Amino acid sequence: MKTLTVGFLILTMTLGQLNADNHSAANSKITLNLDDTSEVSLKGFIAPVEYTQYNFHVKWDALANFRVAEPEKQHPASVFRAFLPDEAVAVGDLWQVKEEGALTLLRQLNPKPRFDLDINNGDSYGLWACLRAYNDAFAEIVFRIHAEFVLNEGRFTPSQFKGHLLIDRMNGKVVSFKMYVPEGVLNFDVGWDKLGAIDVGFCPQIELRTEKQTTLLDTEVVASITQKDAEREMILRFYKSEQINWVSLEEALEMAPAQQKPVHAISIDGPLADEAC
Secondary structure (H helix, E strand, O other), X not given: OHHHHHHXXXXXXXXXXXXXXXXXXXXXXXXXXXXXXXEEEEEEEEOOOOEEXXXXXXXXXXXXXXXXXXXXXXXXXXXXXXXXXXXXXXXXXXXXXXXXXXXXXXXXXXXXXXXXXXOOOXXXXXXXXXXXXXXXXXXXXXXXXXXXXXXXXXXXXXOOEEEEEEXXXXXXXEEEEEEEOOOOOOOEEEEEXXXXXXEEEEXXXXXXXXXXXXXXXXXXXXXXXXXXXHHHHHHOOOOHHHHXXXXXXXXHHHHHHHHOOOOOOOXXXXXXXXXXX
């Protein structure tokens, strides 16, 4: 018994020390930088629009011919400084992406990007980034951007641009970059000025990326948060509705009598957490 007890105490102290070390690593801050003399080659893709509710992608030339402006382009590394924080940050910290650098990259997709969305309910504007993970060699930043493109006689508003930036910390190089519109049943919203009308639809690919795609998801790291947690923190910077503790109708009907509160039922025809509708 004494031997087992001593062994247990030693194990407890060891686990406690490990937890303390992990907590310290998660809260330690790092500085991120880039070598401005390097360049980064990005490939751009815009696939033909597959669907719109009112067939705008067939009737409207600007949407029917919506294609990438520059399929491949060399960018100076300085452009990607827009995605870096101005000061040291810890894993989970958020900061605002700088507009000009993001606009430079978006122009590779379409010549007229803008951040002031045509339909803005007060929480649509923003460009946010987060340090998701790092080790001695690399740091991974994830981000979310809301932007739209001005088209002839209208505008095209993706649900969001999400992505990642992987930096070689030792050499100040961009290892991997991807900025894209995620898939969904509907992943964009358009306004056609000629008709004074709005439509929604699906485009299978709107993307900017390096040839090599690498993340730290399957790599040993000093500290990290999950992709899901990082995305959750960013979405809270956009939508106050995400701060509501939403429950299903079944749960609400069970909770209401117990809490003696009325049920507030909401019917919507689009997502609350992106700009697709």
